[in-house]
Amino acid sequence: MGFQPMEKGKAKHKKGLWSPEEDNKLRNHILKHGHGCWSSVPIKAGLQRNGKSCRLRWINYLRPGLKRGKFSKQEEETILTLHDMLGNKWSQISQHLPGRTDNEIKNYWHSYLKKRVAKAKEMESHNQIKYASSSSDTIDSSNSIQKLATQGQQIYNFTKESCQSSLPKLLFAEWLSLDHVNSANSVESLGLRNGFDHNSTFQEAAIHDMSEVPFGGDYNRCVSNIPAPEMFNSQLKYANQMVENGYIHCMPGFDLSSNFSMSNDAIMYI
DNA sequence: AAGACCATCAACCGCCGGAGT
DNA sequence: CACTCCGGCGGTTGATGGTCT
Numbered sequence: 001m002g003f004q005p006m007e008k009g010k011a012k013h014k015k016g017l018w019s020p021e022e023d024n025k026l027r028n029h030i031l032k033h034g035h036g037c038w039s040s041v042p043i044k045a046g047l048q049r050n051g052k053s054c055r056l057r058w059i060n061y062l063r064p065g066l067k068r069g070k071f072s073k074q075e076e077e078t079i080l081t082l083h084d085m086l087g088n089k090w091s092q093i094s095q096h097l098p099g100r101t102d103n104e105i106k107n108y109w110h111s112y113l114k115k116r117v118a119k120a121k122e123m124e125s126h127n128q129i130k131y132a133s134s135s136s137d138t139i140d141s142s143n144s145i146q147k148l149a150t151q152g153q154q155i156y157n158f159t160k161e162s163c164q165s166s167l168p169k170l171l172f173a174e175w176l177s178l179d180h181v182n183s184a185n186s187v188e189s190l191g192l193r194n195g196f197d198h199n200s201t202f203q204e205a206a207i208h209d210m211s212e213v214p215f216g217g218d219y220n221r222c223v224s225n226i227p228a229p230e231m232f233n234s235q236l237k238y239a240n241q242m243v244e245n246g247y248i249h250c251m252p253g254f255d256l257s258s259n260f261s262m263s264n265d266a267i268m269y270i
Numbered sequence: 271a272a273g274a275c276c277a278t279c280a281a282c283c284g285c286c287g288g289a290g291t
Numbered sequence: 292c293a294c295t296c297c298g299g300c301g302g303t304t305g306a307t308g309g310t311c312t
Contacts, residue, residue: 017280038298055298056281091300103280108303111278117297 014048018057022047027055027062058100067099071108079105079113 018026029045035058039051047054071079075097082093090102090109097105 015282039296051297052283053281053298060280088301103298107279201301 013042013050013053015053018061023057023062026057030058030062043267058102060103065099066101071100075100076113079109080117083109083113124190 004141024040025045027046030039033044035041035055036056037051041047041051041054042049045054049057078096079093082089086092090106093104094100094102135206
């Protein structure tokens with residue numbers, strides 16, 4: 001991208017919580033045109049925010065496919081495992097939790113999981129002191145963490161490999177699989193159904209809009225400005241590549257038995 | 271009922287690395 | 292090579308709502 005001094009005028013940027021009108025402006029703009037250069041988004045969208053703020057709002061709140069609400073047990077354990085291995089690499093952790101943002105995971109960690117881990121470790125050390133003289137198997141109070149450690153090894157291998165590979169960080173397949181996970185029933189069509197649970201007002205609008213325009217925002221980060229069918233093909237290619245490499249085992253909710261088909265610009269997930 | 275305290279979450283800030291000029 | 296801009300990341304803050312005393 002070229003260097004166009006978009007914000008040379010140093011306009012006063014609004015801060016604080018986003019109003020519904022601002023959300024609408026940003027959402028409509030990105031769904032229609034994609035985000036392109038973030039610093040130009042607020043200008044084009046008619047917002048008095050800076051580009052960073054728009055980016056954050058889109059990624060953490062407006063982006064289609066976001067899962068909102070409580071973390072599942074499985075998600076919790078995944079976070080614990082990955083945090084144990086990766087540390088505070090929230091963005092990397094979030095790549096393994098489709099629909100969750102790094103910010104969300106980070107908040108969840110600080111508000112809940114951190115305490116849980118601290119408590120578990122405290123109990124573990126307490127038990128170690130208590131049973132120090134015994135060489136026999138002791139009951140592990142932090143079984144959750146221990147269990148995750150072994151389970152984590154598998155994920156760790158995947159993490160290392162995925163970092164080395166040329167795979168896109170966020171797969172379109174994840175979004176589809178997320179949708180699959182969210183719904184107990186099979187999904188008829190992304191363009192037709194109200195599949196996303198929370199935040200439905202926007203999600204519905206977004207889904208509707210997406211059946212009419214090329215995908216915008218982060219989901220086409222790797223293939224930006226590519227029309228939906230081409231993007232889909234490229235994602236499918238990556239999915240196939242993953243199957244060949246055995247990565248697919250690590251894709252939560254990814255159902256190989258599922259079939260995809262294309263109808264104009266609408267993506268069907270059968 | 272009211273103030274203090276706590277938990278949660280959205281958003282901001284500062285830094286860093288990559289890339290174009 | 293230095294400079295500038297941008298996007299991304301992690302740490303932190305501030306607002307808000309809930310619970311406790």
